[in-house]
Amino acid sequence: MRESQEFPRLTAATVAVLRALLEEPTREVYGLQLCAMAALPTGTVHPILARLEKMEWLTSEWEQIDARAEGRPRRRYYKLSERGATRARAAIERAETQSAELRARHPGLAGGAA
Amino acid sequence: MSSRIALAQLFVKVVKDEDERTLNNAFGIATQELERAFGEMEIVARALQSDRELASTYARDLADTLSGAMKSIDVLTAYFGVYSSGILTPNIFSAFTRAETFAERLARGGPPSRYEHEVVDAVRFSLERGRLDLASISFRLTLARDSTRPLVYGLTWRLASLAARLLPPSDRPRYAEEFQSELHELAQISGRAQLTYAARLLARAIPLRHELHRTAHKVAGEQ
Numbered sequence: 001m002r003e004s005q006e007f008p009r010l011t012a013a014t015v016a017v018l019r020a021l022l023e024e025p026t027r028e029v030y031g032l033q034l035c036a037m038a039a040l041p042t043g044t045v046h047p048i049l050a051r052l053e054k055m056e057w058l059t060s061e062w063e064q065i066d067a068r069a070e071g072r073p074r075r076r077y078y079k080l081s082e083r084g085a086t087r088a089r090a091a092i093e094r095a096e097t098q099s100a101e102l103r104a105r106h107p108g109l110a111g112g113a114a
Numbered sequence: 115m116s117s118r119i120a121l122a123q124l125f126v127k128v129v130k131d132e133d134e135r136t137l138n139n140a141f142g143i144a145t146q147e148l149e150r151a152f153g154e155m156e157i158v159a160r161a162l163q164s165d166r167e168l169a170s171t172y173a174r175d176l177a178d179t180l181s182g183a184m185k186s187i188d189v190l191t192a193y194f195g196v197y198s199s200g201i202l203t204p205n206i207f208s209a210f211t212r213a214e215t216f217a218e219r220l221a222r223g224g225p226p227s228r229y230e231h232e233v234v235d236a237v238r239f240s241l242e243r244g245r246l247d248l249a250s251i252s253f254r255l256t257l258a259r260d261s262t263r264p265l266v267y268g269l270t271w272r273l274a275s276l277a278a279r280l281l282p283p284s285d286r287p288r289y290a291e292e293f294q295s296e297l298h299e300l301a302q303i304s305g306r307a308q309l310t311y312a313a314r315l316l317a318r319a320i321p322l323r324h325e326l327h328r329t330a331h332k333v334a335g336e337q
Contacts, residue, residue: 030295031296032300042300042307042314043296043310043318044318046315047318047322047324051325072295072299073291073298075299076291076292076295
């Protein structure tokens with residue numbers, strides 16, 4: 001799919017990430033957590049998150065903790081922006097429509113939005 | 115205690131000791147290289163007064179020394195990326211690029227520039243800042259080591275470090291820290307989970323780099 005200013009390239013992994021984020025649009029999540037929520041392998045979401053951040057669909061910030069007191073490094077948390085949540089819903093809907101149209105034209109074709 | 119558990123504990127201890135040695139060596143080398151760079155900087159400044167060709171050679175040596183210092187700092191960054199990279203690297207990197215550009219300019223010949231001494235002062239300033247950073251980091255690491263030391267060893271942190279190094283320089287500190295944080299979390303699961311994660315990071319470093327290049331103007335400056 002051609003990437004535009006409005007919609008990022010919607011790979012299956014991107015759709016999974018967006019769906020996971022949309023389950024609780026105001027929730028802040030970190031990379032590993034997001035992988036678990038989206039059922040993606042660990043260490044695979046950073047390029048997607050960077051792209052979505054570029055589109056301003058996501059914002060990210062460091063966790064505010066005292067690393068020494070917590071006994072662990074701070075996490076980088078990601079959250080859907082208000083605009084991002086709206087756009088993400090629209091993008092998923094669009095991907096699903098396109099996928100349905102494709103399946104209608106080619107009944108033998110399997111798979112989802114790519 | 116079974117001999118198998120004892121052996122496993124011994125193995126962990128050996129790996130930790132090896133890590134400690136690597137860390138101490140990296141600090142030692144980075145400190146030495148920086149001290150050497152200061153000496154070479156003074157030689158460049160003196161040579162500039164009398165022999166510009168020689169000054170160029172010395173400036174090149176200075177760039178080499180700084181390159182060595184940066185490699186040691188990379189080791190520190192990989193190990194303690196959370197605490198050091200964002201502060202330490204830019205000053206040394208700045209001194210290195212200035213010294214290298216300066217050496218190339220001198221090597222090209224031509225009449226002395228009135229800015230040359232300003233460049234020398236700028237390199238000196240960056241080196242001084244780098245030295246202060248290193249001392250400060252050393253202190254902070256001593257405090258942080260026991261409680262927040264990332265539980266990441268050997269091949270795993272090398273892979274994660276390499277993945278971070280493949281990213282644009284302005285994004286390395288952020289991602290090095292993010293990777294370290296997640297590796298730390300995976301330590302609760304297993305070393306194998308960490309290794310798999312690090313391998314995937316490396317496999318996706320180029321796509322991430324590609325995305326970051328396109329987003330450089332938005333991501334830079336948020337550290």
